[in-house]
Amino acid sequence: SQQGEEDPQALSIQEGENATMNCSYKTSINNLQWYRQNSGRGLVHLILIRSNEREKHSGRLRVTLDTSKKSSSLLITASRAADTASYFCATDEGGGFGNEKLTFGTGTRLTIIP
Amino acid sequence: SAVISQKPSRDICQRGTSLTIQCQVDSQVTMMFWYRQQPGQSLTLIATANQGSEATYESGFVIDKFPISRPNLTFSTLTVSNMSPEDSSIYLCSGIVTEAFFGQGTRLTVV
Numbered sequence: 001s002q003q004g005e006e007d008p009q010a011l012s013i014q015e016g017e018n019a020t021m022n023c024s025y026k027t028s029i030n031n032l033q034w035y036r037q038n039s040g041r042g043l044v045h046l047i048l049i050r051s052n053e054r055e056k057h058s059g060r061l062r063v064t065l066d067t068s069k070k071s072s073s074l075l076i077t078a079s080r081a082a083d084t085a086s087y088f089c090a091t092d093e094g095g096g097f098g099n100e101k102l103t104f105g106t107g108t109r110l111t112i113i114p
Numbered sequence: 115s116a117v118i119s120q121k122p123s124r125d126i127c128q129r130g131t132s133l134t135i136q137c138q139v140d141s142q143v144t145m146m147f148w149y150r151q152q153p154g155q156s157l158t159l160i161a162t163a164n165q166g167s168e169a170t171y172e173s174g175f176v177i178d179k180f181p182i183s184r185p186n187l188t189f190s191t192l193t194v195s196n197m198s199p200e201d202s203s204i205y206l207c208s209g210i211v212t213e214a215f216f217g218q219g220t221r222l223t224v225v
Contacts, residue, residue, distance in 0.1 A: 033213060042120070042206060042218040043157075088156060090214070101147055102214055104157040 004089055004105035012111040019076045021108040023089030024069075030092050032065055033102070034074050037086045046074075046087075076110075084112045116141045120207055120217025127197055127224050134193045135205055135220045142187035143209035148180070151204040151219075160205075163190045197224045 004025040013019050025032070031050045035043040049056045049065045049072065056063045062075040076083055088107045092100035119138045127133050137146065145164055149157040160180055161169040169182040183191045194201050202224045207217045 042118075042216040043208075043214075045115075045213045045215060048213050100210060100214075101145075101159055101162055102157075102208075103159070104149075106156050 004091060004103065006087075006089060006105040006108050008108060009106070010109040010111070012113060013079060014113050015079060015081055017079055019079050019083070019110055019112075021074045021087050021110070023072045023074070023105045025072075025089070025091045025103075025105070026070065027091070029067070030100070032063075032072050033090045033092075034061075034063060034072075035088045035090060035104075037088065037107075039085075043088065079110075079112045081112050081114050083110060085110060115213075116143065116209060116211050116215050118207060118209060118215060118217040120220060122220055123218060124221040125223070127222065129198050129224055131197055132193055132195045133197065133222060134191050135207070136191050137189070137207035137217050139188045139209050141211065143211065144187070145210065146184065146190045147208040147210075147214075148182060148190075148192045149206045149208065151206060153203070157206065160192070194222065197222075199224045 004023050006023045031048050033048045034046040037043050047058045047063050049063050060077045065072045086107045086109050089105040090102040117140045121136055148160040150160055151157045159172050160175045161171040163169045163182045163184040165184050165187050179195055181193045204219045204221050206219045208214050
């Protein structure tokens with residue numbers, strides 16, 4: 001299986017603190033994406049980082065990618081109660097635009113304590 | 115971004131029966147994907163659905179158990195056949211425009 005590993009599996013922090021989640025994968029990638037899932041519902045796309053990028057920001061989110069270590073991290077700054085969710089990294093299988101199937105990591109369950 | 119309407123959102127089914135899950139996309143997408151998420155687990159790809167051709171199944175998944183239809187570029191169905199309690203999971207469909215987007219999932223419980 002090419003499924004990635006994420007750590008920690010679960011993370012609880014106080015509201016206002018920063019949360020960092022890590023993802024490792026096994027194969028070469030075109031891009032890596034992070035998703036959020038609330039209460040076992042549909043996934044919401046957060047951010048995509050391409051293999052030739054090292055860092056990307058979107059609002060309170062910061063993603064890094066180290067292709068030499070086959071790892072990525074997601075940082076959520078100034079966490080809020082609404083950030084409580086499961087977070088998954090996903091890597092594509094290549095093949096070009098429009099036909100990428102994703103391989104998901106094991107996920108991190110984040111709980112923000114008010 | 116595109117939107118997928120997935121239904122049903124949840125169902126409780128008797129073992130031995132079948133359930134068909136539908137996904138309607140508000141724009142045309144070349145490929146759609148079906149995933150299974152077992153309780154507390156990550157997503158596992160079941161198959162890739164192409165219009166006008168048979169779906170491509172991942173290892174461990176077979177067409178007889180999970181038949182898929184893709185009659186056009188905005189619609190797909192997944193049927194979970196001859197269900198057993200082990201099929202209790204969340205099933206999600208997905209399409210890709212610039213990035214992957216997902217339906218809200220179908221929470222299936224088999225009793």
